[in-house]
């Protein structure tokens with residue numbers, strides 16, 4: 001408490017006729033007010049610190065959540081990449097199988113003199129206009145010898161049909177999507 005304030009208190013006390021020691025009474029009152037004010041300040045500061053701590057905890061929690069989200073996104077991305085890789089491998093396998101099947105069909109069409117595009121089944125076919133069934137063209141000699149002649153020989157040699165794995169017309173293994 002500064003001197004000016006004390007003087008003011010004394011003057012006030014001088015004017016005050018009541019009380020055994022008005023100066024002390026006023027001082028005690030001032031001190032009590034000051035104590036209340038300090039207590040309020042401390043409480044306010046305590047609340048402020050509490051708020052700051054809560055904010056810090058919230059920020060930390062937010063960072064942790066952000067990290068978790070990042071991790072989750074990385075895992076999703078990795079899973080997507082793995083799925084894409086599997087699909088790419090599958091596609092390459094299918095493309096390989098398709099190329100092999102097409103080459104075999106082209107050979108057979110040559111051996112049978114059929115249209116390699118549609119085998120005579122597509123009136124819109126730019127090669128044969130739907131007329132290219134087997135025998136439409138003269139069979140290509142080499143392919144005919146390789147694919148058809150053995151079949152003709154077998155047809156004359158084996159009156160009883162042979163079987164694949166015990167079945168006359170077995171279901172072939174197919175690659176599916």
Ligand SMILES: [Zn+2]
Pocket residue numbers: 115116117118119120121122125126127128129130131132
């Ligand atoms: Zn055709």
